[in-house]
Amino acid sequence: xxxxxxxxxxxxxxxxxxxxxxxxxxxxxxxxATVARTLAQRGVSVIVLEEGHEAQPKDFVxxxxxxxxxxxxxxxxxIAFGNVSMPYLQGRVVGGTSVVNGAISWRLPREIVEAWSxxxxxxxxxxxxxxxxxxxxRVEERLxxxxxxxxxxxxxxxxxxxxxxxLGVAHRPIRRNVDGCVGEGRCxxxxxxxxxxxxxxxxxxxxxxxxxxxFAGMRVEHVVHQRGRARAVTGKTAAGARFxxxxxxxxxxxxxxxxxxxxxxxxxxxxxxxxxxxxAHPGVxxxxxxxxxxxxxxxxxxxxxxxxxxxxxxxxEALGFDVSLLATRxxxxxxxxxxxxxxxxxxxxxxxxxxxxxxxxxRPGPTRPLVRYSLTDEDVRTTRRAVRILxxxxxxxxxxxxxPGVPGFDAVVRDPAHMARFEAExxxxxxxxxxxxxxxxxxARMGGDPAKSVVRPDFRHHATEALYVADSSVFPGNLxxxxxxxxxxLAELCADRVARS
Amino acid sequence: xxxxRDLRTASHRVLRERILDGHPVDPAQLEGWAxxxxxxxxxxxVEKLTWKTFQKTFWRDPRSxxxxxxxxxxxxxxxxxxxxxxLRRGKPVTEWNYEVIAPSADVPRPRGFxxxxxxxxxxxxxxxxxxxxxxxxxxxxxxxxxxxxxGVSYLVVAGRCLETPTYFTLEREHRIDFVPEVFAPAHEADxxxxxxxxxxxxxxxxxxxxxxELFAAILATGGDEGLPSFASIDRTAFWHAFATAPSPMVRxxxxxxxxxxxxxxxxxxxxxxxxxxxEEERARFLAKVAGDSRYFVRQSLVTLKTLACFAYFDDPKxxxxxxxxxxxxxxxxxxxxxxxxGAS
Numbered sequence: 001x002x003x004x005x006x007x008x009x010x011x012x013x014x015x016x017x018x019x020x021x022x023x024x025x026x027x028x029x030x031x032x033a034t035v036a037r038t039l040a041q042r043g044v045s046v047i048v049l050e051e052g053h054e055a056q057p058k059d060f061v062x063x064x065x066x067x068x069x070x071x072x073x074x075x076x077x078x079i080a081f082g083n084v085s086m087p088y089l090q091g092r093v094v095g096g097t098s099v100v101n102g103a104i105s106w107r108l109p110r111e112i113v114e115a116w117s118x119x120x121x122x123x124x125x126x127x128x129x130x131x132x133x134x135x136x137x138r139v140e141e142r143l144x145x146x147x148x149x150x151x152x153x154x155x156x157x158x159x160x161x162x163x164x165x166x167l168g169v170a171h172r173p174i175r176r177n178v179d180g181c182v183g184e185g186r187c188x189x190x191x192x193x194x195x196x197x198x199x200x201x202x203x204x205x206x207x208x209x210x211x212x213x214x215f216a217g218m219r220v221e222h223v224v225h226q227r228g229r230a231r232a233v234t235g236k237t238a239a240g241a242r243f244x245x246x247x248x249x250x251x252x253x254x255x256x257x258x259x260x261x262x263x264x265x266x267x268x269x270x271x272x273x274x275x276x277x278x279x280a281h282p283g284v285x286x287x288x289x290x291x292x293x294x295x296x297x298x299x300x301x302x303x304x305x306x307x308x309x310x311x312x313x314x315x316x317e318a319l320g321f322d323v324s325l326l327a328t329r330x331x332x333x334x335x336x337x338x339x340x341x342x343x344x345x346x347x348x349x350x351x352x353x354x355x356x357x358x359x360x361x362x363r364p365g366p367t368r369p370l371v372r373y374s375l376t377d378e379d380v381r382t383t384r385r386a387v388r389i390l391x392x393x394x395x396x397x398x399x400x401x402x403x404p405g406v407p408g409f410d411a412v413v414r415d416p417a418h419m420a421r422f423e424a425e426x427x428x429x430x431x432x433x434x435x436x437x438x439x440x441x442x443x444a445r446m447g448g449d450p451a452k453s454v455v456r457p458d459f460r461h462h463a464t465e466a467l468y469v470a471d472s473s474v475f476p477g478n479l480x481x482x483x484x485x486x487x488x489x490l491a492e493l494c495a496d497r498v499a500r501s
Numbered sequence: 502x503x504x505x506r507d508l509r510t511a512s513h514r515v516l517r518e519r520i521l522d523g524h525p526v527d528p529a530q531l532e533g534w535a536x537x538x539x540x541x542x543x544x545x546x547v548e549k550l551t552w553k554t555f556q557k558t559f560w561r562d563p564r565s566x567x568x569x570x571x572x573x574x575x576x577x578x579x580x581x582x583x584x585x586x587x588l589r590r591g592k593p594v595t596e597w598n599y600e601v602i603a604p605s606a607d608v609p610r611p612r613g614f615x616x617x618x619x620x621x622x623x624x625x626x627x628x629x630x631x632x633x634x635x636x637x638x639x640x641x642x643x644x645x646x647x648x649x650x651x652g653v654s655y656l657v658v659a660g661r662c663l664e665t666p667t668y669f670t671l672e673r674e675h676r677i678d679f680v681p682e683v684f685a686p687a688h689e690a691d692x693x694x695x696x697x698x699x700x701x702x703x704x705x706x707x708x709x710x711x712x713x714e715l716f717a718a719i720l721a722t723g724g725d726e727g728l729p730s731f732a733s734i735d736r737t738a739f740w741h742a743f744a745t746a747p748s749p750m751v752r753x754x755x756x757x758x759x760x761x762x763x764x765x766x767x768x769x770x771x772x773x774x775x776x777x778x779x780e781e782e783r784a785r786f787l788a789k790v791a792g793d794s795r796y797f798v799r800q801s802l803v804t805l806k807t808l809a810c811f812a813y814f815d816d817p818k819x820x821x822x823x824x825x826x827x828x829x830x831x832x833x834x835x836x837x838x839x840x841x842x843g844a845s
Binding site for chain 2: 065075078161164172323325341367368
């Protein structure tokens with residue numbers, strides 16, 4: 001696809017803009033793209049508003065710093081503050097975070113849906129596992145979700161499988177939404193081959209083909225609501241002009257678990273615990289050094305996972321990213337660091353996503369959202385356990401050295417007995433762990449009780465008619481697995497409710 | 502192929518042959534760089550009265566797209582001493598402004614002087630004087646590389662070209678770090694200043710210099726490990742990205758982190774700020790900080806190390822160093838790819 005997807009580029013819109021559609025969708029990531037596609041294919045006129053710009057595969061560069069500056073919100077330096085300050089990564093581009101994620105596709109685990117239902121009967125009655133699973137199947141079909149092909153996995157993924165196998169722990173190739181992946185290892189910088197079926201390569205073109213319209217470079221600032229009903233959204237184009245896009249039938253917010261609650265609050269829509277209950281999957285990583293080249297930046301970006309620790313709230317993944325980011329995970333400074341850099345191809349970094357119990361909050365700030373999130377003591381123990389498991393797996397895969405990277409413990413570990421000591425002696429101070437946060441949920445959660453939720457089980461705002469939330473804000477909690485497919489499935493169900501409204 | 506160093510002792514005849522047989526120069530490879538210049542073949546007395554070493558720069562004007570440049574006067578510390586610009590009121594002394602153009606029919610030149618580019622001093626703002634009639638053909642010493650160049654001056658008087666014996670070599674040295682006011686008009690400099698005033702998060706040039714000294718010490722490349730030195734890489738895109746793209750909170754946080762690492766040595770046994778430490782002292786200080794028990798101090802180093810890696814690995818020649826090797830096959834592992842359930 002080389003033709004422009006977007007009808008308007010906000011960088012070129014310098015005069016006040018007004019437009020109208022049946023449904024106005026804020027955000028073009030997995031949730032917004034799914035709502036747009038579903039509604040457009042049912043003959044509903046939609047306008048999708050995206051703050052970021054449209055980018056083509058030919059525009060995607062390998063350099064980590066340039067890719068992050070071009071495609072990530074705030075160059076990937078958005079920070080959640082708490083007992084450990086963690087960056088959280090979000091795409092800011094047409095297609096949203098799907099353009100810069102690892103293409104990992106998981107279905108919503110049945111036990112999660114059952115737990116939601118048990119906690120909120122109204123939710124359980126309105127949203128069944130079977131309905132979600134059917135929507136997931138449709139999404140997966142369109143996105144060509146398949147296990148990673150070993151031929152393009154690359155050493156880092158195969159070694160993770162080897163390590164888990166040696167330890168007797170369940171593992172598997174990651175199921176990914178790609179078509180024609182050659183193992184370039186650049187998912188996180190945007191696939192230069194267009195092989196990742198991110199939203200800009202799948203659902204958004206589908207939406208446009210069905211008559212949907214996409215406006216890029218449009219920062220939505222407020223939801224206009226009168227007499228208890230959402231009427232329009234307003235904001236500024238990238239060129240600084242004002243815009244108002246009116247919605248004849250509904251406004252759908254799909255701007256992420258960070259931006260959506262801020263938009264609601266900025267608009268005076270403070271019904272329920274909006275912005276509270278932020279849950280996530282904090283991530284920790286461990287670096288290992290192998291004798292043979294691994295070339296961590298090549299092969300499927302994230303092609304293998306260890307699932308055998310999910311019951312502990314830990315899921316291991318191979319992490320592939322640009323050499324610049326890999327270098328930041330290699331220990332040392334000065335000449336020691338330089339010597340290690342010269343052998344950078346020997347280093348691998350694997351990560352663990354933690355299903356944390358912590359709950360944080362999001363509020364609009366003067367220039368950026370204020371995100372607060374502190375790990376619980378139990379989360380820190382789980383993190384420490386995850387570091388030990390990562391170290392064990394690296395050693396089992398043949399790593400010569402492992403670097404836990406936690407102050408107060410030995411910088412270099414060479415055998416499993418030493419690694420086991422980490423779980424007993426490693427720090428339980430959250431700030432001692434270098435972590436980042438992915439998969440954000442729950443800041444406009446759905447439920448039957450207006451006091452405990454922001455939207456109803458059918459995605460409608462409790463207090464404002466014709467206003468829906470379709471992104472992961474509505475999830476009652478975190479999943480323990482990568483949420484893209486679940487987000488899209490629920491967004492499809494949201495679109496169905498909008499179409500039937 | 503001769504190197505710039507080889508040509509230091511070459512005769513005028515050899516130098517002229519090199520100009521006639523030189524290789525084309527890609528202007529894109531010059532943009533944004535300062536080159537160390539060495540005068541060749543002039544009598545010692547003339548060199549004593551003028552200069553033996555100097556710098557030439559190449560800068561693309563963003564408004565017009567034209568490639569300009571200027572000479573920088575250097576302290577005459579010797580042929581192999583590091584370049585040290587002469588300063589006047591704290592700023593490098595510049596002169597001999599020029600535009601770089603391709604040879605064309607409307608540019609008079611001696612026969613055969615059309616292999617590379619032409620430095621034309623008549624196309625930039627200069628005080629009245631001989632430079633208004635001076636041009637320098639410029640050729641590359643190696644095909645496809647603009648790292649080492651050879652030039653010579655000739656004069657155009659009344660439509661006639663007069664060759665001179667003022668040959669010079671240019672060797673790529675570092676990215677340019679300032680633009681003289683003649684190319685960046687005062688009102689634009691004021692505007693930039695005003696913008697700086699409105700953006701208190703932007704690092705000053707001094708602070709950026711401190712940051713780069715820390716980056717270089719953290720990376721410590723350019724030694725026997727075989728990687729390019731930090732000083733030799735192109736940091737332009739990194740600083741451009743960093744000036745605007747990160748969140749305000751991160752940009753605001755960088756300054757105290759930077760100042761912590763710059764001035765912590767004063768109170769931690771070194772007695773002076775980081776930029777006055779020797780190379781060996783810098784290494785010892787950084788090793789000490791890496792093990793510091795204070796979260797903010799440690800985190801400051803982690804942040805600066807991250808930025809150093811971002812800047813370093815943005816450079817194409819550094820990236821080329823890591824992109825070239827083939828993927829290591831680990832085919833025997835393929836049958837072990839999946840284990841369901843497992844012993845967990």
